[in-house]
Amino acid sequence: MTVARLRELLPDYARDLRLNLGSVTSQSNLSAQQLWGTVLAAAIASRGRTVLVELEPEALDHLSAEAATAARTAAALMAMNNVYYRSLHxxxxxxYSRLRAGLRMNALANPGVDKVDVELWSLAVSAVNGCGRCLTAHEHELRGRGVAREVIQDAIRVASVVHAVAVTVEALETSSGTNRVAAAD
Known part of the structure; x- marks a missing residue:
């Protein structure tokens, strides 16, 4: 289960996605932990079973147990926060914005990895989920911690490609292309 296998599943009309998936997972301003945590968090946020099945093992090869847990935590908590804060927006x-949210996010206080990494993963999930308020908050936090715009952009690029791949593969599985995906197994 690898990026290469997932790239093989993509049809010819998604050739650009195939190329982009290879590119964003091999050429990045992100550290290996940041990159593969972003891949994992974005795959979870994208809700595509096949994409998660294909990308998670490779991500876990590059992540410590603590980093994998932190990436999953970012995906889980942003799933909640993105709905809440996007709704307020x-x-x-x-x-409503003046009311106390009352939503627990204690796991983000001590994630077990560098806070910058968790912020990048939260930013990526917020991009997938389309929460402008959360994107702004995470970008502001990252910039305040000295993270370059190019690093932030790379996390968003990874999230956008992983999400697009998930949408495309899910469409194949749902449509008459189901046999093509199953046959590739």
């Missing part, structure tokens, strides 16, 4: 009544 979309509601016309600004009073």
């Amino acid at each position: 979309l509601l016309e009544d600004e009073e």
Whole structure:
């Protein structure tokens, strides 16, 4: 189960995704831990079973147990936060933003890895989930910690490609292309 296997599953019309998946997982301003934590968190956030099955083992080859747990934690908590804060943003009544959220996020206080890494993973998941408020908050935190824009951009690039691959593979599995994906097994 690898990036290479997932690239093989992509149809010809998604050739750019095939190339981009290879590129974002091999050429990056991210450290190996940042890259593969981003891959794992984005794969979880993208909700594509096949993509997660294919990418998780390779990600785990590059991550410590603590980093893998932190990436999963970022994906889990951002799934909650992105819905909550995106909803506050979309509601016309600004009073909701003044109310206490009351949502626990204690795991982010001591994630077991560098906070920059967790912020990058949270940013990537927020990009997949389309939460502008969370994207802004994580980008601001990262920039405040001295992280270069190119590093932040790479995390977003990884998330966008992983998500696009998940959407494409899921469409294949759902449509008449199901046999093509199953046959590749």
